[in-house]
Amino acid sequence: MQLLSATPSCAKSCSLSPPLFWQKMDRSGEGYKSVDKTQNEERKFLKCFVPPLMAAIVALSPLCNTPVSLGQTMDARKGATLFHRACIGCHDGGGNIIQPGATLFLKDLERNGVDKEEEIYQVTYYGKGRMPGFGENCTPRGQCTFGPRLQEDEIKLLAEFVKSQADRGWPSIETDGE
Structure with a gap:
């Protein structure tokens, strides 16, 4: 099975492999893992990736930044x-x-x-x-x-x-x- 070259740093820091949608299927069709295992990996990957993304959105949101002290x-x-x-x-x-x-x-x-x-x-x-x-x-x-x-x-x-x-x-x- 081949992995795409663009593996996000979050996957490395969380020591998770990238989710299935970042994997290429080999020619025989054997490259996909079972659905349950893949969904678990995707959830773990998203748990690593989503919190920093949400923190950035909240920090930059005008609703969270008060205009006056x-x-x-x-x-x-x-x-x-x-x-x-x-x-x-x-x-x-x-x-x-x-x-x-x-x-x-x-x-x-x-x-x-x-x-x-x-x-x-x-x-x-x-x-x-x-x-x-x-x-x-x-x-x-x-x-x-x-x-x-x-x-x-x-x-x-x-x-x-x-x-x-x-x-x-x-x-x-x-x-x-x-």
């Missing part, structure tokens, strides 16, 4: 919580109940020149138009919120959150009571 996920949740606490009164779902042309939707942010995180941060900190500022050092006094002020890192999280939601089209915002 745990820290970014926590920041997004904190941003959503801050948004619910400080902004949702006027900007529910990304809209604007006070000034309809100043929504948090990407098209309005772009039109109003506030489509980058830094610009969103500045407007949130110091205010603009009818929107009050929430920063600790916001001035002039009449432009700033009468409510609780936000820390700089909180405003940064808010700006990141607003930008990410605008980029995604403002899907519904869910928090788990944080």
Whole structure:
């Protein structure tokens, strides 16, 4: 019986002979083994070959690779919580109940020149138009919120959150009571 020259390295490392479909039948027709023995060898060979193949598929699958780190996920949740606490009164779902042309939707942010995180941060900190500022050092006094002020890192999280939601089209915002 002759073997094909391409014997996979897995067969060598598992010390198994290649399965029947890699064998050539000799001219007399005697080269095939019994079906039970061949199926056993094929199963053993596949047990050696399939796990590394599946590991490679899983590792390269976009379903298994999270697009963001745990820290970014926590920041997004904190941003959503801050948004619910400080902004949702006027900007529910990304809209604007006070000034309809100043929504948090990407098209309005772009039109109003506030489509980058830094610009969103500045407007949130110091205010603009009818929107009050929430920063600790916001001035002039009449432009700033009468409510609780936000820390700089909180405003940064808010700006990141607003930008990410605008980029995604403002899907519904869910928090788990944080």
